[in-house]
Amino acid sequence: MPLVTADTLKPSYDAIVVGSGAGGGQTAYTLTLEGMKVLMLEAGRNYVPEQETAMFQTNREAPLRGASTPDKYFGFHDATVDGGWQVPGEPYTQASNDPKQEFTWWRARMLGGRTNHWGRLSFRNGPYDFKPKSRDGLGFDWPIRYEDLAPYYDKVEMLIGVYGNNDGLENTPDSSPGVLLPPPKPRVFELLMQDRAKRLGIPVVAARRAVLTQRLDYEHLPAKLHPGNLFAQRIVKEAMQGRAACFWATPCGRGCSIRANYQSTTVHLPPAMASGNLDLLTDAMVREVTMNKHGRASGVTFIDRKTGREGHAAGRIVILSASACESVRILLNSRTAQFPNGVANSSGLVGKYLMDTVGAKLSGQIPLLENLPPLNEDGAGGNHVYAPWWLYKEQLAGKLGFARGYHIEYGGGRGLPSAGTGSGMEWLTGGSYGRKFKEDVRRYYGSLVSFSGRGEMIPNEKSFCEIDPDKKDKWGIPVLRFHWQWSEHETRQAAHMVKTFAEVIREMGGRVNGPVETDGSKVIMPGGFIIHEVGGTIMGEDPSSSVTNQWCQTHDVKNLFLTDGAPFPSNADKNPTQTIMALAWRTSDHIVSEAKKQNL
Amino acid sequence: MSANDSPPETGFSRRIERRAAIKWMMTAAASLPLAQLRIRGASPTAIDAKGYGTDPDLIRSYNPGDFWPLTLTDAQRRTTAALCDTIIPADGKSPAASAVGVVDFIDEWISAPYPQQREHRPIILDGLGWMDREAASRFKKGFADLADNQRNAICDDICLESAAKPAFAKAAAFFALFRNLTAGGFYTTPEGTKDLNYIGNVPLATFDGPPPEVLRQVGLA
Secondary structure (H helix, E strand, O other): OOOOOOOOOOOOEEEEEEOOOHHHHHHHHHHHHOOOOEEEEOOOEOOOHHHHOOOOOOHHHOHHHHOOOOOOOOOOOOOOOOEEOOEOOEOOEEOOOOHHHOEOOOEEOEOOHHHHOOOOEOOOOOHHHHOHHHHHOOOOOOOOOHHHHHHHHHHHHHHHOOEOOOOOEOOEOOOOOOOOEOOOOOOHHHHHHHHHHHHOOOOOEEOOEOEOOOOOOOOOHHHHHOOOOHHHHHHHHHHHHOOOOOOOOOOHHHOOOOOOEOOHHHHHHHHHHHOOOEEEEOOEEEEEEEEOOOOOEEEEEEEEOOOOOEEEEEEEEEEEOOOHHHHHHHHHOOOOOOOOOOOOOOOOOOOEEEEOOEEEEEEEEOHHHOOOOOOOOOOOOOOOEEEOOOOHHHHHOOOOOOOOOEEEEEEOOOOOOOOOOOOOOHHHHOOOOOHHHHHHHHHHOOOEEEEEEEEOEOOOOOOEEEEEEEEEOOOOOEEEEEEOOOOHHHHHHHHHHHHHHHHHHHHOOOEEOOOOOOOHHHHOOOEOOOOOOEEEOOEOOOOOOOOEOOOOEEOOOOOEEEOOOOOOOOEOOOOOHHHHHHHHHHHHHHHHHHHHOOOO | OOOOOOOOOOHHHHHHHHHHHHHHHHHHHHHOOHHHHHOOOOOOOOOOOOOOOOOOOOOOOOOOOOOOOOOOOHHHHHHHHHHHHHHOOOOOOOOOHHHHOHHHHHHHHHOOOOHHHHHHHHHHHHHHHHHHHHHHHHHOOOHHHOOHHHHHHHHHHHOOHHHOOHHHHHHHHHHHHHHHHHHHHHHOOHHHHHHOOOOOOOOOOOOOOOOHHHHHHOOOO
16 A cells, blocks of 8 residues: 655645554545545554465474464464464553453554454344343443434445344344345254254344345445545445455455455555545554643644654644554553543543453364265354353343343364364274274364354443553553453353353354353463454543543543544444444544534 | 563663673684584573564565574484474375475474474474484384384374373464464465465456355355
């Protein structure tokens, strides 16, 4: 993508967007197609999926057969570059040495951020998810209802392309007619799970993922997305024509060179660039928001990672979308006479109520799936089916011992052989080797299944981040220090997950791999591990108990917004990416409208 | 996967450490015959190579040795090949592990400068040594020179960790790891992938789901 440099910035922009992932991408898309001049800053390098994505490379072609390393945690061919649980020279710290109070922070320093490798699961929050406190007395309500965001969910789904079905399930909203793409046919392990889970009362329905099971309807969608805006319609039509449909091969985590799945770099940024209204500056690590004497944001200060030099970009509106924790870090590092504890932090709540998703997993082996004839099960490169939360009534009646739900993601099938193929099978083989081992691997390959729970965490006072007073990164920017604590709502939920998974495996006639732990604190993944962190600048109506309003606009600084996950006041079990995009679109529409009225 | 960084080094302490390290290396070098310094894999611990970094070229096809040197000695490679092929021998469907580059892969693995591989290195090197000592004590030969039934006599004692006698516990842990590496190395090759009847990783016009005979086989038709 054509880039500007620190030396070729314009004197000022209508808006500055910090971050190029789901939130930043959507924000830049909407603003530029509405005619605003935008500068986007990305801390990582430029990244070109069409040229850099490993598509058909096998694990044989990768060092260590593609196995995970600290340099490439999700495997060699994973799309993430310059990212991971640790980024060299850019540390973060923990307030406690207790591993249970650790928060692990995934970052991707690259254009498009984490959207390049994510699982593409694209769910909607339901009506309950916006009013959780009204329902069970815990956490916080959002200052908006599902109905406020529903039109934007439709728009996002039409723009990025999401497959799925409308099943009419409780708190699992349908999309408007004609919005979704047809879901891929379930694979045999998914059909078997669907059949057996049904006996246990668990609904297994089509997953919703941002993968084009057919080409987007570029003749009609642009007018639905941008009514009355012929400029935007023309550009979006061209961008949609540039995307191919899925060819049913290669894992989505590698990214997609034919642009068949959603990445900010292949879906949001091309039309934004084509508008002529976007300047894109990569390798620009934003340190702080600068303020003018009228108490308004005037721009951002950044470090050029290539030269180490400090620069400043000026804009009438500043929008942080750097990922929840990084945006918090920028705010807390922006100290002025008016805001000695960080810009927009008069409430003292910036960094507070950090949330992740509850995760637990279990695997098993299913004799019915042994020795199947050769089958191509690559499919859409991720889940074809999932189980949305199904125990709302029992939960509300207080029968479960935890307050919020989870959904189940299934794994299995005859996947591309990896460094782990044939590993750890003693529990099935009794330790075979030789010809018997080869027969065993053939027999069990494709019969192994895994279950991952993804559940809602309730925000709490003990989970937050702040600036570490003693430590700076290699750019001289003070780093984050994390505090973390799961409550019993989360650990009990995790225990319920593995108990349920074991029941489904047994119902499938299978064997569970290992013991089924009843203590949820032993199976719950560490904080941050699911990479769904949200919160830190939660939205609300009252400036004393929230940082932003329903427009993701800070209460304190009128022209300062956040369009990543930071404004989320709750973190439903639904993976947050699509809600980030829908909220960013809504916020951006508001920004355009207010800017036209000279209100910003 | 600790998220805590070690405390920042001061310039002073780093200088001292480097000076001390150089001094140590000079002393060590002086006390060893030159030939020994050149032996690949002589040390069971020291791997100071660099990894591939956080931004490697993902399009290229790589081979073991491309990023960091392989370090097994010829004798260790010979034992590795023999054990690989005891675990995955040739049969009617596919070749033996050593015939498709699995020895190079295991060498790459234990020579890699990453935490898990550094942890595996002494387990594998000690285990290879144990295999040869055990072969010598039972049959007066190296493991690679044993007949199949002799190899099996040793492997039967160590092929299942949970059932191994205490005297074989460490060797059984080695064997489990070695079998995992052999399998991962083998099934990722074209020959191993074909052995599993994996037929994906090719573009398709449509995805049709399982055919009726598969649904019948699992009782869903």
